Amino acid sequence: MKIFLLTPGTGSYHCGVCLRDNALAKELIRLGHEAVMLPMYLPLTLDEPAASPDTPIFFGGINVYLQQKSALFRHTPRWLDDILNQRWLLKLVAGSAASQTGGPDIGALTHSMLLGEDGRQAKELDELIAWMKAHGKPDAVWLSTALLTGLARRIRSELGIPVLGSLQGEDSFLDSLAEPWRTRCWETLAERARDVNAFVAPSRYYADLMGARMKLAPPQLRVIPNGIAPGDFTPAPAPPPLAVGYLARMVAGKGLGTVIEAFILLKKRGRFPTVKLLIAGAMTAGDAAYAESLKRKLNAAGCGTDAEFHPNVTREEKAAFLRRCTLLSVPANYGEAFGLYIAEAWAAGVPVVQPRCAAFTELVGATGAGMLCEPGNTEALADGWEKLLADPAKAREMGARGRAAVEGEFSLARMAERFVALTTEFQPSALARRQGCA
Numbered sequence: 001m002k003i004f005l006l007t008p009g010t011g012s013y014h015c016g017v018c019l020r021d022n023a024l025a026k027e028l029i030r031l032g033h034e035a036v037m038l039p040m041y042l043p044l045t046l047d048e049p050a051a052s053p054d055t056p057i058f059f060g061g062i063n064v065y066l067q068q069k070s071a072l073f074r075h076t077p078r079w080l081d082d083i084l085n086q087r088w089l090l091k092l093v094a095g096s097a098a099s100q101t102g103g104p105d106i107g108a109l110t111h112s113m114l115l116g117e118d119g120r121q122a123k124e125l126d127e128l129i130a131w132m133k134a135h136g137k138p139d140a141v142w143l144s145t146a147l148l149t150g151l152a153r154r155i156r157s158e159l160g161i162p163v164l165g166s167l168q169g170e171d172s173f174l175d176s177l178a179e180p181w182r183t184r185c186w187e188t189l190a191e192r193a194r195d196v197n198a199f200v201a202p203s204r205y206y207a208d209l210m211g212a213r214m215k216l217a218p219p220q221l222r223v224i225p226n227g228i229a230p231g232d233f234t235p236a237p238a239p240p241p242l243a244v245g246y247l248a249r250m251v252a253g254k255g256l257g258t259v260i261e262a263f264i265l266l267k268k269r270g271r272f273p274t275v276k277l278l279i280a281g282a283m284t285a286g287d288a289a290y291a292e293s294l295k296r297k298l299n300a301a302g303c304g305t306d307a308e309f310h311p312n313v314t315r316e317e318k319a320a321f322l323r324r325c326t327l328l329s330v331p332a333n334y335g336e337a338f339g340l341y342i343a344e345a346w347a348a349g350v351p352v353v354q355p356r357c358a359a360f361t362e363l364v365g366a367t368g369a370g371m372l373c374e375p376g377n378t379e380a381l382a383d384g385w386e387k388l389l390a391d392p393a394k395a396r397e398m399g400a401r402g403r404a405a406v407e408g409e410f411s412l413a414r415m416a417e418r419f420v421a422l423t424t425e426f427q428p429s430a431l432a433r434r435q436g437c438a
Contacts, residue, residue, distance in 0.1 A: 011042030011094025107181025116150030227415030235349025245325030346402025
């Protein structure tokens with residue numbers, strides 16, 4: 001099959017959705033399909049070679065913003081749009097874009113994108129569909145986020161193909177918008193969701209949550225867990241020196257502040273005087289001030305020399321980082337839909353200690369590859385760390401369970417097989433067979 005995957009880029013930092021989509025596209029190609037990634041807004045920032053390095057960027061971030069602000073730019077010639085769509089220019093503005101997560105501008109823009117052909121970026125949708133027609137009609141289009149749902153109606157009507165979408169953290173973004181845009185976006189998303197053949201959530205928790213908020217009927221909602229390539233990570237040959245790890249973007253929302261507080265508490269207890277704190281993950285220019293404030297907090301508590309910060313690690317550096325961890329914790333304080341960092345830790349044979357909430361309860365409960373603690377409780381998090389640090393055999397056993405889970409249920413190969421099966425389900429031949437059996 002020929003499949004186009006529409007994926008918003010960040011231009012400046014690693015995003016779990018981008019990494020997942022790129023890995024999925026490469027696995028689909030390995031399986032013999034023609035999978036093409038079409039980046040949107042900003043260039044993709046990846047930790048491995050891009051599956052589709054030569055495709056243009058659609059809905060370029062500068063053009064989209066200008067079209068939102070002024071009717072003039074909704075009618076500019078293509079040559080001018082192309083100038084504003086150059087990758088170096090988009091990367092230049094990406095840093096400031098990464099910090100724009102709320103306010104009336106982003107709310108109005110999000111709503112306009114959800115309106116699709118009725119929004120202020122209709123010209124960009126025309127360009128996308130024209131490109132798809134010129135480069136061979138695909139068998140299906142995948143939207144990497146429900147925030148792109150506004151594109152589905154025109155794509156289906158113009159190309160006559162199924163459009164499927166992924167659900168991955170949209171609720172926390174939409175809930176962060178200022179009113180009236182928060183309510184308008186949720187209402188428009190629920191209305192436009194009817195244009196998508198099926199949505200895929202990475203966990204049952206998130207499927208249930210978004211199904212209710214988007215008013216999706218059960219047949220339109222499926223669960224396909226995220227998967228990674230287990231071969232990209234190898235467990236440490238021997239237990240490393242005691243270390244608590246954190247692997248996610250260096251922001252408050254991922255629970256980094258909670259990790260710092262729990263580590264200070266752990267050191268004060270004195271049971272494990274040599275334990276280290278290892279922190280790695282994406283860090284934008286806007287995140288640097290927060291990271292520096294946490295370093296000052298560690299220094300004030302006398303723990304500064306026991307903590308390491310490793311921003312924007314490569315895939316190889318990430319694998320090496322995980323081999324140094326005894327356990328991993330990313331106590332995100334919002335409803336995490338999955339948490340790719342959990343699968344990465346498991347692939348490296350590292351158990352996790354996570355709050356008993358969101359998708360964490362489901363993932364740890366299904367595998368036994370970690371421990372759960374009370375959400376929002378620093379002492380409970382430190383207690384969980386102590387239990388695993390004090391029981392190396394149990395930590396290794398949990399890590400082995402995690403590795404087995406990534407080799408099976410949470411493998412990249414298994415995820416790709418499920419995506420292919422679902423895409424095939426909506427092909428004309430499959431629909432005809434089902435109708436014939438009805």
